[in-house]
Amino acid sequence: MAKSGMMRCLTPAIGIGFGLAVSGGQAVAAGASEPGLPQLDISTWPSQIFWLIVIFGIGYAMMAKIITPKIGTVLENRHTRLDGDLSKAREASAEAAKIRAEYEADLESARNDAAAFARKAAAEAAEKAASVEGKADKKLASKVATAEKKLAAAKAEAMENLNTVAAEVALEAVEGLTGLKATKLQAEKVVNATTKTMAPKEAN
Numbered sequence: 001m002a003k004s005g006m007m008r009c010l011t012p013a014i015g016i017g018f019g020l021a022v023s024g025g026q027a028v029a030a031g032a033s034e035p036g037l038p039q040l041d042i043s044t045w046p047s048q049i050f051w052l053i054v055i056f057g058i059g060y061a062m063m064a065k066i067i068t069p070k071i072g073t074v075l076e077n078r079h080t081r082l083d084g085d086l087s088k089a090r091e092a093s094a095e096a097a098k099i100r101a102e103y104e105a106d107l108e109s110a111r112n113d114a115a116a117f118a119r120k121a122a123a124e125a126a127e128k129a130a131s132v133e134g135k136a137d138k139k140l141a142s143k144v145a146t147a148e149k150k151l152a153a154a155k156a157e158a159m160e161n162l163n164t165v166a167a168e169v170a171l172e173a174v175e176g177l178t179g180l181k182a183t184k185l186q187a188e189k190v191v192n193a194t195t196k197t198m199a200p201k202e203a204n
Contacts, residue, residue: 038044
């Protein structure tokens with residue numbers, strides 16, 4: 001469309017220029033028999049000035065209507081494009097800054113969450129360890145108490161058996177030394193009394 005418009009505007013100018021060339025050629029042919037330059041002939045100045053004004057006007061009109069608007073349009077488009085590119089660059093920079101800020105915030109939040117999880121896990125581990133240790137202590141104390149009870153029962157049984165044996169030995173010794181016979185009950189009383197007397201000494 002722009003090329004066809006330019007051709008329509010240039011066609012009259014080409015015709016006018018062709019006419020000027022023909023008239024100039026006729027003037028040269030007419031003035032060939034006269035001495036001097038035909039352009040310096042005062043009688044041709046009005047026509048020269050007229051055609052100068054016409055050609056200048058056509059050139060000015062072409063510059064004002066075709067060439068200059070196109071140049072202005074190109075410059076305006078380029079300016080608009082540059083403004084758009086700069087605006088996009090600013091928007092991209094702002095978006096990048098926003099994304100970076102969000103990334104840093106998310107990273108800081110993740111670090112805080114990880115630290116909180118680590119503290120919670122450590123507290124739970126310590127609590128479980130304390131619970132297990134307490135249960136182990138209770139179990140060990142129960143086993144120790146049971147062992148002490150068994151040991152005390154075994155000791156009591158052993159002492160009882162020892163007293164019985166001692167009483168029998170004492171009866172045989174008395175009978176062998178003195179020829180007297182003592183009852184088993186008497187011998188056990190003597191042995192028990194002796195054992196009670198010696199128990200505090202052994203404890204000390």
